[in-house]
Amino acid sequence: MKQEEYFQELCRSVSVSFFEEWENTTHMQDQSQRIKKAIIGYRDEVEEFIRKIKSFLVQNKCEDVWYPSYYTSPEWAIYHENWGLAGMAEWFSESYRESSSAKIIGDRIYFLDEGQMKLMPQRISRERREQLVRALLLLTPEERLDKEFHEVYMLDGTRITIFAGGMTKPEQDVIIFRRYIIPTYTFEEQAERGTIPAESVPLFKAWVKLGYNMVFTGAIRSSKTTFLATWQSYEDPSLEGVMLETDPEIPIHRLIPDAPVVQLIADNEKLSGISKNLLRSDADYFILAEARDGTALDTAVRIAGKGTRRMKMTFHIREPLDFPYDAAWEISRTVGGDMRAVAGRVAGAFDYVFHFIQLKDKSRKRLNGIYEMGFDRVTGEISMMQICSYDLDRDTWQWHYHMGEDKRKLGEDEDQTVFKTFDMLLKDLDEQSEGVI
Numbered sequence: 349m350k351q352e353e354y355f356q357e358l359c360r361s362v363s364v365s366f367f368e369e370w371e372n373t374t375h376m377q378d379q380s381q382r383i384k385k386a387i388i389g390y391r392d393e394v395e396e397f398i399r400k401i402k403s404f405l406v407q408n409k410c411e412d413v414w415y416p417s418y419y420t421s422p423e424w425a426i427y428h429e430n431w432g433l434a435g436m437a438e439w440f441s442e443s444y445r446e447s448s449s450a451k452i453i454g455d456r457i458y459f460l461d462e463g464q465m466k467l468m469p470q471r472i473s474r475e476r477r478e479q480l481v482r483a484l485l486l487l488t489p490e491e492r493l494d495k496e497f498h499e500v501y502m503l504d505g506t507r508i509t510i511f512a513g514g515m516t517k518p519e520q521d522v523i524i525f526r527r528y529i530i531p532t533y534t535f536e537e538q539a540e541r542g543t544i545p546a547e548s549v550p551l552f553k554a555w556v557k558l559g560y561n562m563v564f565t566g567a568i569r570s571s572k573t574t575f576l577a578t579w580q581s582y583e584d585p586s587l588e589g590v591m592l593e594t595d596p597e598i599p600i601h602r603l604i605p606d607a608p609v610v611q612l613i614a615d616n617e618k619l620s621g622i623s624k625n626l627l628r629s630d631a632d633y634f635i636l637a638e639a640r641d642g643t644a645l646d647t648a649v650r651i652a653g654k655g656t657r658r659m660k661m662t663f664h665i666r667e668p669l670d671f672p673y674d675a676a677w678e679i680s681r682t683v684g685g686d687m688r689a690v691a692g693r694v695a696g697a698f699d700y701v702f703h704f705i706q707l708k709d710k711s712r713k714r715l716n717g718i719y720e721m722g723f724d725r726v727t728g729e730i731s732m733m734q735i736c737s738y739d740l741d742r743d744t745w746q747w748h749y750h751m752g753e754d755k756r757k758l759g760e761d762e763d764q765t766v767f768k769t770f771d772m773l774l775k776d777l778d779e780q781s782e783g784v785i
Contacts, residue, residue: 355425362426394432397427401423401426419437434472435457436457436525448460451525452523455472464710477521481512484498488500495513496513530574530577532602533577538575542712543575547780548736552579558759558762560658560759561652561657561659561697562699562701564663566664566704566716567666571713579660580600580660588610588632589608589631590612590629591609591610591634592637610631626651632658635660639661639662639663642678643683645694648697649675649679649690649694657762668701668716672732701718701732703717719732735749735750747778748781749777749778759771
């Protein structure tokens, strides 16, 4: 018998042995709860499984059995093959702790590795995929198994999206795993990685202190959320904040552990219910980790309209110049209003837009441009002045000094000394740049 066949036969033997033992117990209901918790991933129950499997291997002199290399030990291999995550278990190992997503498409398994979706050698059969889906849905017992779409969260916060049935082609059902990996980089570390220019670090540190309202834009995996986290880590920890997310993405309690920041999780429907309370909040600043819909954007614009400073937001967009109009379109179709007027409100709510991109080598991210955004309330004109641009061919940045009167006043009102430093640093970067944008 081949070693792979012997291993699979051993997995079946362990499963049969365990179920025979459970059927003979006088506390079958309690045992069923422990089994469910083990399948879901509760640590104590999983460790009980591992101990029992290890004991079985010792009793049957199988401790040295061959097992697939993507598992860490024979007992963990048997656990995952029978009840756990099957070949997906490797994605939760130390080797892939920096990987933010993985996918099962049909019987194929892919891990995101260094910016690329990598096809893994392990496969997962249709029967095992169905078993895995049933196990994942134990996390939300109210979910019906016959639905074609599910979204659930694992105990560690990993978001799982499941497409099946008529939504996919035959034998091409999909399970997507997504977890948020938000490194706590300093500006210096961001510069070392090449995401931002090294010469900009003193400027950015002064920028944070001036409390401008910021938008960080870009496509998926362009590093905008990571940069927001970096920016936020320099914020005054004595200020009160509210962070609103649709998913638990940024662990702000780890970035600034002593800061009084309220962290709320709310999607479109929940946000509609609490938006009035947010508007009445006396927080010093708000963070929208990702503004995905008109309700979130409208809430942000209305909060900024109250004079709130230090607002921060990320937004998916390909062309940063379109930000006020794209945001206005989302708001108008959700809460109504003239789109041009709403675009003006958006432009007047935020001060600067930082746009990020992902290079062809997807492990490399770059700050692609910085724009000063303004709104002339007399003429109704929106302005987007680019003050920094990235040169892809030379992998360098160019700077252009510009300071709108409204931005000057906001900066001086916040801290005249810091603003003078900020203004001087921006002028110096302009002088050091080769050519003009």
